[in-house]
Amino acid sequence: MNSNLIVRTPYARAAYGFPWIVFFVLFLLLLPLLCQGQVGTQKRIEVKDYSQWGHLKLEQLSSNAQWASYSMQYDTGADTLFVRQTSGSLRYALPQARNSTFDQQNWLVALQGQELIILELSSGKRERITNVQSYAYSAVRNAFYILQKEASSHTQLLVRSSTRGKSSAIDGVTKFSISPNGAYLVYAMQNKKTYRLCIQDLALGTTKLILSDTVQDWDHFYWDKKSQAVAFLSKKNDSHPNMALYYYLLQEQKCFLLPTAAADGFPQGAQLYYDFQNKLLISDDLQRVFFSVIFPEQKQYPQDKDQVEIWNASDPQLFPASLGIQPYINLPKVAVWTPAKGRILPITSTAFPKLLLNGKQQLALISNPITLEPSVAQDVPRDYYLLNLDTGEQQLFLAKQSSTKGEIMPSPTGEYISYFKDKNWWIYTVATDTHTNLTAASGIVFDGKTSLLGGDNAFGNPGWTPHDQELLLYDQYDLWLFKADGSGYRQLTHGRTKRTQYRLIRLPDFSYGQSLYDGPVPMAYDLKKGLYLKARGYLEQSGYYLLKGKNKLEQIVYEEALVDQLIGNAAGTAFLYRQQSFETAPQVCFKKIGQASQTLYQSNPQQAKYFWGKASLFTFENSRKDILKAVLFYPAQYNPQKKYPMIVNIYSDQAYKRHLYTNPTVQSENGFNNTHYSLNDYFVLYPDIAHETQNVGASAVDCSVAAVQKVIAEGLVDPEKIGLLGHSFGGYETTYVLNKTKLFATGVAGGAITDLQRNYYSISWNYKRPQFWRFYDGTYKMNTSPLEDPELYRRNSPITYVDQLQTPLLLWSGKKDTQVNWSQSLEYYLALRQLKKKSIALFYPNGNHTLLQLQDQIDLNRRIKQWFDYYLKDQAAADWIVKGIKE
CATH class of the missing domain: 2.40.128 (Lipocalin)
Known part of the structure; x- marks a missing residue:
């Protein structure tokens, strides 16, 4: 047996240095006996049992770390908030409760409908306020x-x-x-x-x-941040149809009223407006109040839905995006008020609708995302202008700068602006109006693949140290510090040697980024107080560390599991986190510094009553000798004496699913649930795909076939009973791969792209823009157009090779798909029909890119399962298959 196949299993967690293969061989020998021993206590899960499964979410940890709260959410609506002791047995359940808060005296308050529950934690006494x-x-x-x-x-x-x-x-x-x-x-x-x-x-x-x-x-x-001032709006009523804006300074005990119509600088024809996205904002120095206005008299065009649409080739945007005029004309605009001086300055406008503020809110970075349109870039470059909020002076700051999120970042004090350009991080010094390349001399690579299907972007600039002294930067694995004056840099983590990635977090870690208008909030991190880091290992280990002192990493938790949602108490002496693997449902775990972790709650305990599968991670090589990863999910009642059918689900990098606990369901939006198939005697394989530039289709064939051959060589599956499945880009890969290999017995492709040239010249209605960008810095890595290289597009299109298909194929699509036009599946189906290939297409009239209606989800999940059962298990064909496929 190839020792590279099983890197980690839940049954063999030996140290790296030990010959763990011995454990695996022993496991295979003992497994039939283990299964026999479980017969009396475990049973097979039926679909009707799936409703028992819920989703765990952490809520809070009390300041004294004596109490923790978490919630379970169910598809049936039976959501419950739980509160329990961290070092005791007391636990309370509050059905349908939300917005809970611990106080400092061991009380908890939560809303339950329109009732407020006040729970005395020590006694369990509850008071209800209606x-x-x-x-x-x-x-x-x-x-x-x-x-x-x-x-x-x-x-x-x-x-x-x-x-x-x-x-x-x-x-x-x-x-x-x-x-x-x-x-x-x-x-x-x-x-x-x-x-x-x-x-x-x-x-x-x-x-x-x-x-x-x-x-x-x-x-x-x-x-304001320091609770020194408050701004507020008056409500409209019959006699006062417009809002009024007030500003109160606590220390001066002085209240200001914003003058509107008669005020110098107030946008003419505008009215005050409450914008829930761009709320009122008070500057750090308390001198400015930022607010929003609208222009009620301005209207969008065309007014008549039956009016002819004029699509001008010279328009910067497509007609659907611009509606024939500038798209931002009716959006709220931001202005700033200086109460002490009685001055109002409009900031955003139709010409400059996008806004970033520097750290002290003294300068605004304004831009227009469409002035450099049309563009083939996903994030269209922009010209950024600096607007001085004191003088109103405006100057060009950066031309043709990337607008990718996180690639331009003002510093917290406002002295600098960092930005990523020409594969380096630069610093702009406001006081001297100078630009400095900060990283060129370091030789460190600060960009690469940052999303599943995207191109290369900066790995990130999470923030600064206090007083803007140093800039924090990410490379692929590590965290670096660069002095803002360019005088030096140092490495804070050393993850590259072990291929462990470190990323900064703020507690609680629920992965919610803070934003300010159209950019991130400038963050300052104090190294003296320590930095919390999230870690992810090459073999999908995960956890958290505290970086203290001179690059000293203190482990909080790091496991061969998926660990997330870290919450700490104010003192940083105790932590709450969620831990899961495919085999073990999410748990609430509690840890005090210097002590072992303990499990406070195990979600979905009913799993113990049923047979359940397991997952393993293995590596394989493609033809270019790239080392790739794949996740293999075993059948719930795996018997090593038996060969099983297998379904291969392809997309892009999917090794992260190794420890992802997936509730069983037949209501998946894309028709497939790996746990459901594991429970029904299937292997499920998720291989990583290394997409080569201008060779995406062939590389999908190369990687998927190599991964499958690795599994076949181990004797786990029946090589004649392997199916292939993919959705969206995975649907593209599925149709392409099936044309190029006879390895698979059948396939299912959802929302597939089958003709790249037609897809290039189509519109993504979600974004209201052409699909061009997907072929440059996005999914398909063509870096040219069909006009410039038609053969390249023909060679990478599944439709080119549709006549070579010898595998029965099930296609499905939503007829209201705004991501991939359903005609891509329709045209492929018509070609298959003309060629008399074994194929059926399912088109859902109300379906989008995924199916959102419950009845459609159930129908699609059922039909895909029937299709695979027929071709991979030799079960009797459902009527719709019999009628659609003639053997």
Whole structure:
């Protein structure tokens, strides 16, 4: 047996230096006995049992690390929030609860419908408050502030102390907000037909009246980072159809009202607007308030849906994207107000609709994403301009700069702007108006493949050190520090030798990036306090480390499993994380520094009652001698004396699925669930595909065949019963591969691209732009057009070789697919039909690129399973197969 095949199995986790193959051979010999021993306790899973499976999500860890919360979510809607001790047996279940918060006194509050549940964790005592609209917690007062609507439509703010367990109320409160530091409470309250606005110092218990006797209520309170100021909008009513913007400085106890129509600089014809994407923003120095406006009189064209569409070749964008005019004309625009000077400056416009702010919000980077259109790039380059928010002066900053997310980043203090150009990171110094190539002399490669099907991009610039002294940069594996003045650099991690990738995170790690207008929030990381890093190994190990001191890595957790969703307490002494593998459902794990991890909760415990499969990772070589990875999922009741059918699912890099726990379902949007097939006596193979430039089709054949041959050589599967499946780009690969090899007994291709030239000259309706970019810095790696090299497109198109197909093929597509035109599948089907090939096409009238309607999902999953069962298991054919295929 080839010792390269099984790199890791759940049954053989020996150290690298030990001959683990011995374990595997022993396992194969003992497995029949193990299976016999399980017969009495385990059974086969039926489809009706699938509804028992749910999805685990971590919620919070209390500040004292004594309590953890997590939720289970089910397709049936039986969602539940759980709260349990980290070093005890107490556990509480709150069905349908959400928005939970721990306080500092071992209380938990959560919304349950329109009821607020206040749970005393030590005793389990629960208090319920009805008709709750919203709530917030202040650690300063150890109190929950609860906005409650009473039966008489009267509202009040209920203040529930978690220290004393007592409540007080403020009547007539309509809206409220707690400052970020929890020290201040601002609230609006109604008194008969007028309103007043108050602010309360929660530490001192004093209250100040800000505004009174107005006929407009207030809403949308936004604080500065340090809780020194708050901005808010008035509500519209019959007598006041427009909003008003207010700004209050706490220390000066001064409130400003933004002048609108009569103000110098206020955009003519505009109205204040609440934009949930671009909310109010207060600058760090408290001098500026950023707000949004709309121009209600401006309309989009054409107004009449039956009016002729004029598609001009000279338009920068296609008609569907531009609607015949500039596409951003009706979007809200951003302006800035300087209250102390009474000055208003419009920032974005139809000419410059996109906005980045530098760290101190003194400069704006404005751009137009379509001025360099038409373009074949995925992220069209832009000309970036610097707008001085004090003087209004504007100058060209960067010409034809990449607009890829993360490749231009202002520094936190605003002194610099970093950007990636010509395969290097550059620094622009604001004060001296100079550009410096920061990385050219280092010889380090800072770009490469960053997405499954995309081209090469910068690996990333996650942030800066305090005071903008150093720039943090990623290469493929490691984290580097470059001095902003270009005087030196150093390496913080050393993952390349072990092929381990390190990436910075902020806790909790739910992979949610912070954004500010059209760019990321400039981040500062203090190395003295330590950096949290997420690690991913070559063999799909994963976990977290703390980088401290002089490049010292302290392991928090690192396992042969998928570890994610790290949450830490404020002191950094305890952590909560989620761990899973294909064999083990996601778990809630808890770890204190210096102590062993413990499992607090095992999701989907019912799995123990059933037979379940396993997954292994192995390596293989393609014809170019590239070392690639593949994941092989075993049948749930695997018997080494038996040869099984196998389904090969192809796309791009898929080794990351090694430890991904997949709930069994027959409701997949793309018609396939690997766990479902593992439970039904199939092997499932996910090979990595190394796509060669201008040779994508052939490389898919090369890699998929090499991976399958590796499995066949091990004697695990029946070489006559192997099927191939893919969706979207995988559908393209499937149709191409089946034309070029007789290795597969059958295939299923969904949403496939079958004619590259026709696809090149088509529109991606999702993006409302031509598909050109997919052939340059995207999926197909052609780097030229069909007009320049028609033979290249012909050679890589499945339709070219459709006459060579000897494998029964099932095609499917949604007729409302906005990603890949369903005509690509239709035309391929028509060719197969004319050639009298064994083929059936399924077209779903309401289906998109994936199927979103439940009945369509169930139907597609059922038919694909029937198709594979017929060709790979010799089961009786379903009627629709019998009618569609003549043997």
